[in-house]
Amino acid sequence: MLAYIVRRLLLIIPTLLGIMAINFFIVQAAPGGPVEQVLAELTGAGSATDRITQSGGDFASGQGQASKTDSGEGGSAYRGARGLDPDFIKDLEKRFGFDKPMHERFVDMLWNFVRFDFGESFFRSERVVDLVLDKLPVSISLGLWTTLLVYFISIPLGIAKARRDGEAFDLWTSAVVIVGYAIPGFLFAVLLLVVFAGGSYLQWFPLRGLNSENVAEMSWLGQVGDYFWHLALPVFSMVIGGFAGLTMLTKNSFMDQINQQYVMTARAKGLTERRVLYGHIFRNAMLIVIAGFPAAFIGILFTGALLVEIIFSLDGLGLLGYEAAIKRDYPIMFASVWFFSLLGLIMGLIGDLTYMFVDPRIDFEARRS
Helix, strand or coil: CHHHHHHHHHHHHHHHHHHHHHHHHHHHHCCCCHHHHHHHHHCCCCHHHHHHHHCCCCCHHHHHHHCCCCCCHHHCCCCCCCCCCHHHHHHHHHHHCCCCCHHHHHHHHHHHHHCCCCCECCCCCCEHHHHHHHHHHHHHHHHHHHHHHHHHHHHHHHHHHHHCCCCHHHHHHHHHHHHHHHCCHHHHHHHHHHHHECCCCCECCCCCCCCCCCHHHCCHHHHHHHHHHHHHHHHHHHHHHHHHHHHHHHHHHHHHHHCCHHHHHHHHCCCCHHHHHHHHHHHHHHHHHHHCHHHHHHHHHHHHCHHHHHHCCCCCHHHHHHHHHHHCCHHHHHHHHHHHHHHHHHHHHHHHHHHHHHCCCCCHHHCCC
């Protein structure tokens, strides 16, 4: 087993390298990079230039030269460069690292990532690590509690539906599952916001953030209660939208195992129904459920919470990554890809090891490619 774990860990290296290479060259080839973003704002509000100036880039002289020099559209490869000094464009390229060939930028990025140096945001004047650490509590809170509640609700409910297949309990719960499956989680979030967070009716829950303004004055127990009070509506909206599929997967998995020959043999030996269900069926039926846990956790942690973060004004990693993609903030984009790819690969390994915990008969060491 140790050799299998070592092989899987070594396999993470080329896999992660391939993921980063594909994303890097696709993003770099896409139009509208950070230089174009600055040029576009130069012709408008100019807020991007102000942020870059605050972070150490001295572009004031470049703006002054831009009003005097007309280099022409043909003098630059960037759209919107008409009327700007070529030296100013070169300063922008150097600032964003585009004075080097693409392959050199890729190698430099990987070398920095290996040393856990993720650079500084192009437009936020902050280190990427500090930004991620600042947003991480929100995303971890949403992803962790949503995943735990989804699994704690879906697995017992799916088992109960399998045991009572065709009965009134199965029919009524199926109606609830269908509603949860049909309506996206963000629509539930809007409904909960309107009804319970002061939208039009009740104001039982707060609207934004993970903590109240006076959280520092509360006791330890009060801080914990305040934390869950703020999380109640966002997590509930995500649970409603996420438990339906897992419930039906659990039920169908158990239904498939209930009619197997080994189950009939166990019942013929006089074992109780509970012993048959949890001693024999559970191990086999839960394998397919466990297989989806890594993907479910990563999906909820990063992509699934994006709209919920926006609706409830929660500044997490999903919103950070979305804004970085819109602004072409490459350090944040590639650091997010690196972090979630690495986390997904590790979670895949943990999922395989969990297989053996649920069913010791599984031996990955004996597999042959």
